[in-house]
Amino acid sequence: MRVILFTWEFPPRIAGQLAYYVNRLAVELIKKNVDVYVVTYNNSWIGFHQGADGIKAYRISDKVQPQINVLTWMLSLNQEAERVAADIYYSMKHEVNLIDAHDWHFIPAAVTLKRALKIPFVYSIDSIEPHRSRNSGAPLSSSIRSMESLGISEAARIIVKSEWMKQELKRYYNAPDNVIEVVSPDSESWIDGILATYQKRLEVPAS
């Protein structure tokens, strides 16, 4: 199985704890014989790098600077994420089984790749905008919410880390119960749970 992980933070670029989580996920997936590519952002360390741990990471950078807000920034970066994911797809002879997008940042790219190249995606949710913004109705915040909403409606499956988050997704986004998988990173069966979700997706023909 070949999986591309989309994350806006990955070591050495650390914004919150998501970087550590995705790093650990990549390491564990490799141990389970998954061919893992990480597509992430880093404006000073650019390009492809394969580490001793076997992680193949593509670090994309800003093509447009300055930016006026986080949305214009992320939405222009999404084109670079698409470029790199497509490069992996074409060099791997069209064999990319799944994209796992972590939080909203690269959801538009995941949606386009799904429509264009029939690569399904899983949306892994660490946090949601209504929590980060205290449910603000400001235009910027509601625009970010609309990106999360897009991810929820287009994802093949959604992975959350707790039962509480699952309930919050249902509360804020009316997310359907049967697409959300709760996989706790603290549990012994964490990586098997993630893999099982990936596998579940692969059994269904790509839409």
Place this chain on the structure above:
Amino acid sequence: MLSWEFPPRTVGGIAAHLFNLSRELVKLGVDTHIVTCDFPGAPESEVVNGAHVLRVDSYKTPSPDFATWDSLMNVNMQKETAALISSLSGQVDIIHAHDWLVANAALGLKHVFRIPLAATMHSTEIGRRNGLHTDYERMIHQTENWLAHESWRVVCCSQYMSGQVRWAYGLSRDRVTVIPNGVDVSVYEEEFDRAEFRKRFAWPEEKIVLFVGRLVYEKGVQTLISAIPKVLSRVNAKFVVVGEGGMKDSLMRQVANMRLAHKIMFTGFLDEESLRKLYQIADVCVVPSLYEPFGITALEAMAAKTPLVASNTGGLSEIVEHDKTGTKIFAGNADSVAWGITRVLLDPGYANWIKLNAYQKTLEVYDWAKIAKQTKEYYEQILKEYDGGSWKPT
């Protein structure tokens, strides 16, 4: 083709450009699909003169500002275009973007499908704003820069714009192709009661001097108004100013202070039909712009057989050849504007000579069918290079 506007959604000049270009490309056998923003009352999908038009949700949730809205609109545009290209089994040869407003969508699609990207730069942020002053403007400039560099070759509508694009984005000469804008002469051929229509604007003994354009500084309308007394000292005329803009109030004050309110008429926005008729009854059309990437109003006057007086600036200076297809004047110089107008109004033989030459030039150079042919050749050249390269997926 991707564009943020297509009729009936008309904001600037790109809508009309695509409308005419797509019609003629279809006639040349180019299967043309246009993806654009939705518009109240316009169908989501239709065929216009043989071209397939798809209107996507233009993102109507509140967004902080225009550029952020545009980024969000591009998410929808890209998503729907990806689905469209997939539904055509990927059998799309070229993605053609018009201006930075669709850059994000076009750039991603280029790479995802590995289809060569064509781009027409109708204007530039650095030209529109006469420099870059804020992060907002710099962001748009950089987006244009990115689009210019990612596109196989950039199309500009004049040598002047080609120079500006090469300078602003550091492109080499072979990365820019000049294909002019066009004009449809047939819309100026319908019959109507000229004398009756003329009564709406001027007395029978007055010549009509026409200005069409946004009432903003770079269009030079203030220069035209300063020239009025000099013109009136030699010939009786009515100045008809069509368009709206931020300078309207101050221009009207300027006219009142000059005691000339009876000699100038501000019509505001005019419907297309009236404007077409107005071109035909005007005795002279003046384009006194200080900055002009192309100068579509000059072309309209030429197509309508209206004698043309135009500044020697930007794209205008390429359209108008002095004493042949029009009278050239110095930009921003009221004496020069007055000289040009009186020359045309007092010498009917000369006026007739320049207007017929100008009309002939629109048929020879600015004919949409010819422009579409050049556009098709531009596509074919790109495809030839693409087919010979290793980027094309196997």
